[in-house]
Amino acid sequence: MTATALLAASLCASPRAAAAPTARQVEAVFLYYFSEFVTWPSGAFDGPRAPIVICILGDDPFDGALDDAVAGERVDGRPILVRRMRDPDHDAGCHILYVSSSEAASLPQILQAVRGRSVLTVSDIDGFAQKGGIVHFVLVNEHVRLRINAASARADGLTLSSKLLSAAQRVTPGEG
Numbered sequence: 001m002t003a004t005a006l007l008a009a010s011l012c013a014s015p016r017a018a019a020a021p022t023a024r025q026v027e028a029v030f031l032y033y034f035s036e037f038v039t040w041p042s043g044a045f046d047g048p049r050a051p052i053v054i055c056i057l058g059d060d061p062f063d064g065a066l067d068d069a070v071a072g073e074r075v076d077g078r079p080i081l082v083r084r085m086r087d088p089d090h091d092a093g094c095h096i097l098y099v100s101s102s103e104a105a106s107l108p109q110i111l112q113a114v115r116g117r118s119v120l121t122v123s124d125i126d127g128f129a130q131k132g133g134i135v136h137f138v139l140v141n142e143h144v145r146l147r148i149n150a151a152s153a154r155a156d157g158l159t160l161s162s163k164l165l166s167a168a169q170r171v172t173p174g175e176g
Helices: 005-015 023-037 065-070 099-112 150-155 162-168
Strands: 051-059 078-085 095-101 120-123 135-140 145-147 168-170
Touching: 023 051, 023 095, 023 120, 023 135, 023 145, 023 162, 023 168, 051 065, 065 078, 095 099, 099 120, 145 162, 162 168
Parallel strands: 051 078, 051 095, 095 120, 120 135, 145 168
Antiparallel strands: 135 145
């Protein structure tokens, strides 16, 4: 089952299924599902039951949808925690870092601050993957699409599943 199919199944099973999900709700669910389709190096966690930490840097655009998506969920026995932060240098133990568009002006410094720390970086900032981020949310015809920079993921020690890669467009740094 592809990441997109899993996402659709989860949205249909939710109580909010009566109304079409917003792009932000879809992105929030994707952030959760990334934890199932990314393998971090063994040293990225303090132990086998340490949580997977999803951090939001800057303004939180999800209006509680991310908290709802991860509530009570576990991946490989690990709980999922959501943290909000203002400083990328703060060692919050992030495994997934969503960079809000409010931080666009600081993007080069943010990416440099987390480079080599085994952090899956995600954003909807224009050109995010081409600038060295890993997953870029793009809205195409009112549907959330993924653009993935697999080279940046490898450089940060992350392994992305073939299922995730098949659901995305691959880009390379500097690509226009």
